[in-house]
Amino acid sequence: MENRRYINLKQARRVLAGMGVELSDRQMRRAAEKDAQGNRKLPFFVDPIEGTLKIEKGALMKIYNDLQVDAERRIRD
Numbered sequence: 001m002e003n004r005r006y007i008n009l010k011q012a013r014r015v016l017a018g019m020g021v022e023l024s025d026r027q028m029r030r031a032a033e034k035d036a037q038g039n040r041k042l043p044f045f046v047d048p049i050e051g052t053l054k055i056e057k058g059a060l061m062k063i064y065n066d067l068q069v070d071a072e073r074r075i076r077d
Contacts, residue, residue, distance in 0.1 A: 006047070006054040015057060019064060 007015065013028045023031075032044040032053050042060065044053040 005057045007057050007060075009044075009053055012042075012044075012055055012057075012060055015060060016064070019061065021064065 009025075009028050009032055013023055013025070016023055031041040032055075034040055042055060042063065044055045046052070047054045
């Protein structure tokens, strides 16, 4: 079974900063809050025990890596 690590907003911001994506606290909060349709920009969820927003670290990193790969594929020669 895969070992998953769930992180909070502050930790997610540090993970992204380590990848070169510098976001403010406000930007992270906006990515985690629901829009009018109830969707989030990133797959944060409310931890049922702590009641805080969490995201799986690998999923967060995969989202950014997938976006980079997609951008590289779209480069025109």
